[in-house]
Amino acid sequence: MLELTANHTQELLQDRDKKTILIVDDEGVIRDLCRRVLNDYHIVEAGDGQEAYEIFLRGGIDVILTDVMMPRMDGIELLKKLKEREPTMVVIIMTGFADKDLILKALKADADDFITKPLNLLQLKSAISKALVKKALKEEIANLRNLDRFKTVFLSLISHKFRTPITSISLFLQNLAAGVIDPADEGAKEHINLIYNEACYLGNLVTDLLTFSSVMDSGxxxxxxxxxxxxxxxxxxxxxxxxxxxxxxxxxxxxxxxxxxxxxxxxxxxxxxxxxxxxxxxxxxxxxxxxxxxxxxxxxxxxxxxxxxxxxxxxxxxxxxxxxxxxxxxxxxxxxxxxxxxxxxxxxxxxxxxxxxxxxxxxxxxxxxxxxxxxxxxx
Structure with a gap:
């Protein structure tokens, strides 16, 4: 077995933290230029919108930097499909056309930023940095909304799960107190065994709740x-x-x-x-x-x-x-x-x-x- 050194462990942790940028352009020279400038990130490349969308579906992409004019699927269509699938995905549009209609279409499709060609390398690095901050904020907001919905559904589910055994135990105790059930009867033993099982089930539910509470806190x-x-x-x-x-x-x-x-x-x-x-x-x-x-x-x-x-x-x-x-x-x-x-x-x-x-x-x-x-x- 190979040993894991402290330095290698640190390298692994840093590598896991590296963000992944998907660069989409039908011109290889543009992709190569962006890759060289953004050497602090993992870079994935695609030559058109269709290829980019297929890469995106595999997961692990943090920011997408895309051209507009491309074969098979252009940048605006790619932007629309990305946002439909994952609204928090951050997409930066690269374009050599300062066309108001084009910019309006991109804004309507929820583009996060624009970079004009020819590329300003300092502007490119700055745009990626800001995009990652924006993505983190988007995800935090989305997570808070999802957590709120999750809590509502979870509380409803808990009340439903607890209601049935509690009702069974309550009815049994009421009948016992009213003399309807005689503990000495042979049939009462079966009822007592059922109520014991319901009490055990409640205990298991509480254990599960504590487990999932711990899981969610550490998630x-x-x-x-x-x-x-x-x-x-x-x-x-x-x-x-x-x-x-x-x-x-x-x-x-x-x-x-x-x-x-x-x-x-x-x-x-x-x-x-x-x-x-x-x-x-x-x-x-x-x-x-x-x-x-x-x-x-x-x-x-x-x-x-x-x-x-x-x-x-x-x-x-x-x-x-x-x-x-x-x-x-x-x-x-x-x-x-x-x-x-x-x-x-x-x-x-x-x-x-x-x-x-x-x-x-x-x-x-x-x-x-x-x-x-x-x-x-x-x-």
Whole structure:
């Protein structure tokens, strides 16, 4: 295993912080000039609007600097499509035409700044710097609005989730106090057992609330530290198995040796644990949950596979949405908050990784998490 030095760790952290600028122009000499001037940033290039939009859809772009007159898709059309898809994206228009109609079209499409050709190199650097500040402000405002909406929906969901067990417990206690239920009766024992289960469910809800509260408070950034997945995964699997208390479900783990990675231990642990918990939860009365760690060329791959009840094809695209829950029994009373997989994807993406899910009803589910491993190794 290659050792991670303190200097290399600092270089990695600085590299992660580098912003990415997408330069769009059909003239290679212009793209080359911009790239040389903006050497403090990661630079991605595109020769026309269509190519630029395809690059943008892959993610990771912070600012787009685009010409107007280009083949296939011009700069104004690209601007419109970008803003429709991601309103907070900052787009700077480069143009050699001081045309009022053109500028008006760009402003209507929410262009963030203009640079005229021939390019003034000092102006170009200044425009990019201001664009990054503007992007940060836009994202902060958008996050505050989203957080406000999230809190409203979350509070509504909490009240709904708590109402059913509280109502059941309350009615039972009222009937007990009124003498309708005799604790000595054989049938009362079944009621008492049901109420006990509801009380346990309330306790689990509170635990989940505290977990998600902690997750949301720490969701802003990564706290990277050396992490050994070969030690972490068996621990997470054992913890999940102990909590689930499903003796009919067995577990199996297969581990390649992977290099020590720079990860946010809490976030990666949360993500993997959520996937394992779901695999055990949606297993049948008897089944096997397999966790596999593979060391590939540029990434490590964590696979969690079960032979449980599976997920229908129409539900698969919705699994990573906030508050979405699989209602396998069609009761409308799914327990939990439907936030686990949303944060799984968010946290893995923050590490530059991916999450994918394949499933078939009554056959089982396979979740694959990838994390880059090259960046964690010293040269």
């Amino acid at each position: 802003a950034g990564l706290h990277l530290e050396p992490c050994t997945l070969n030690l972490l995964l068996p621990k997470l699997l054992q913890e999940a198995q102990d909590v689930a208390a499903r003796p009919g479900v067995t577990t199996h783990v297969t581990l390649d040796t992977v290099p020590e990675l720079m990860l946010d231990r809490d976030k990666v642990s949360f993500a993997v644990r959520q996937v394992i918990d779901n695999a055990i939860k949606f297993s049948k009365e008897t089944g096997v949950v397999c966790v596999t760690l593979r060391n590939l060329e540029n990434q490590c791959e964590i696979t969690v596979q079960d032979d449980g009840i599976g997920i229908s094809p129409e539900q698969l695209p919705k699994l990573f949405e906030k508050f979405y829950q699989v209602d396998a029994d069609h009761t409308g009373q799914v327990r939990g908050f439907g936030l686990g997989l949303f944060y799984v994807r968010e946290f893995i993406r923050m590490h530059g990784g991916t999450v994918s899910i394949d499933s078939e009803e009554n056959v089982g589910t396979r979740v694959v998490i990838t994390l880059p491993n090259k960046a964690s190794q010293s040269p």
